[in-house]
Amino acid sequence: MLDEAIAEIRPLDGAAMDEARELHGRLTKPAGSLGVLEELSVRLSGLAGACPPPLPEDAAVAIFAADHGVHAQGVSPWPQEVTAQMVSNFLAGGAVVNAFARQVGATVTVVDVGVATPIAGPTTPEPAVTPVPTPRAPEPSAVPGAGHPSPDRGPRLVSMRVRDGSRDMTVEPALTRDEARRAVEIGLRTGYDLCGQGAGILITGDMGIANTTAAAALIAAFTGADPAEVTGRGTGVDDPTYARKVAVVRAALARHAPDPADPIGVLAAVGGLEHAALVGFILAGAASRVPVLLDGVNAVAAALAAVALAPDAAGALVAGHRSAEPGATVGLAGLGLPPLIDLGLRLGEGTGALLALPVAAGAVRVLHEVATFDAAGVSEK
Ligand SMILES: O=C(O)c1ccc[n+]([C@@H]2O[C@H](COP(=O)([O-])O)[C@@H](O)[C@H]2O)c1
Numbered sequence: 584m585l586d587e588a589i590a591e592i593r594p595l596d597g598a599a600m601d602e603a604r605e606l607h608g609r610l611t612k613p614a615g616s617l618g619v620l621e622e623l624s625v626r627l628s629g630l631a632g633a634c635p636p637p638l639p640e641d642a643a644v645a646i647f648a649a650d651h652g653v654h655a656q657g658v659s660p661w662p663q664e665v666t667a668q669m670v671s672n673f674l675a676g677g678a679v680v681n682a683f684a685r686q687v688g689a690t691v692t693v694v695d696v697g698v699a700t701p702i703a704g705p706t707t708p709e710p711a712v713t714p715v716p717t718p719r720a721p722e723p724s725a726v727p728g729a730g731h732p733s734p735d736r737g738p739r740l741v742s743m744r745v746r747d748g749s750r751d752m753t754v755e756p757a758l759t760r761d762e763a764r765r766a767v768e769i770g771l772r773t774g775y776d777l778c779g780q781g782a783g784i785l786i787t788g789d790m791g792i793a794n795t796t797a798a799a800a801l802i803a804a805f806t807g808a809d810p811a812e813v814t815g816r817g818t819g820v821d822d823p824t825y826a827r828k829v830a831v832v833r834a835a836l837a838r839h840a841p842d843p844a845d846p847i848g849v850l851a852a853v854g855g856l857e858h859a860a861l862v863g864f865i866l867a868g869a870a871s872r873v874p875v876l877l878d879g880v881n882a883v884a885a886a887l888a889a890v891a892l893a894p895d896a897a898g899a900l901v902a903g904h905r906s907a908e909p910g911a912t913v914g915l916a917g918l919g920l921p922p923l924i925d926l927g928l929r930l931g932e933g934t935g936a937l938l939a940l941p942v943a944a945g946a947v948r949v950l951h952e953v954a955t956f957d958a959a960g961v962s963e964k
């Protein structure tokens with residue numbers, strides 16, 4: 584399944600990209616005035632093989648949830664049970680991701696790939712908070728990436744567990760190669776399912792106490808950066824915990840010496856089950872030629888692995904935001920992706936990417952709706 588997906592991932596369509604660049608030159612705005620949105624709309628034309636490309640409607644966020652053996656090293660101030668408790672909160676509709684998904688009409692799918700403690704039923708009925716009604720509901724097709732919440736389709740839990748969390752990467756590989764591959768295939772299946780259900784854009788989400796330690800190790804392994812450059816404060820660790828976290832990442836990399844040319848080996852050595860699943864999710868979008876909007880540092884770590892497996896997958900990636908985690912900036916630079924928004928967020932769940940969705944949709948809408956100089960009778964310079 585993974586090999587087939589990789590074989591399906593093709594380069595962007597150069598003719599559609601040329602068409603989009605040429606159209607941009609004729610639209611009623613100074614050339615280049617839309618900054619990174621212009622190149623984004625060109626890339627999305629190349630991905631779709633059409634100019635203009637489809638508006639990114641029917642967004643679907645998948646939150647991959649798992650626990651981490653490295654939690655035992657004291658790298659996060661939060662107890663491991665918070666992963667399972669937040670999954671219940673997602674299912675109840677009470678988390679930030681739910682509020683932001685309602686804001687843009689995205690569906691929420693939670694995938695348990697390896698939560699270590701039992702997940703209780705939703706703590707409160709969905710939605711936990713009554714969504715604020717918009718004064719006039721827009722037509723579903725009128726506002727891509729905004730409006731048309733789907734009250735018929737609340738958050739959904741999919742249980743495809745590989746094991747009860749990863750192992751402690753400082754004492755042994757976090758996963759076996761087989762476990763890493765199985766998690767990738769779970770992500771692939773999730774992405775293909777959502778695309779099959781009509782998702783026009785996939786949005787990455789993650790939940791896993793201690794996963795910013797694994798993300799830092801993955802980013803260091805793929806970019807060659809020093810652990811101190813890519814390790815951040817995660818949920819908000821104090822100075823002693825931060826120092827321990829950098830030492831843990833350094834020790835794990837020294838122990839396993841992961842080879843970036845062997846992405847499954849890197850995921851197995853220092854990754855988490857949600858990172859591996861995110862790799863598959865990204866590859867499913869790229870193989871389906873559906874854009875993938877990346878959230879924070881965990882998505883960036885997974886994107887580096889996905890691009891190491893299938894370099895042309897980079898064409899499907901849109902960096903939703905710049906997470907406050909330093910590894911996200913290092914990873915995005917390695918991927919050559921400019922973040923669409925930069926708000927100092929460090930929450931995960933898919934929240935930053937959901938906020939960026941209207942920006943990405945705006946980039947595409949320009950190609951659909953803006954008049955040319957000719958048509959509007961505006962003089963050119
Ligand atoms: O998305 C990010 O960039 C991000 C930055 C910091 C923390 N997080 C979230 O916080 C959790 C991991 O934080 P930590 O400190 O336990 O490693 C995990 O559930 C992530 O989704 C996420």
Ligand SMILES: Cc1cc2nc[nH]c2cc1C
Nearest residue numbers: 661665669818930931932
């Ligand atoms: C409360 C909480 C919510 C989260 N959402 C994503 N990671 C998280 C970590 C914590 C601790």
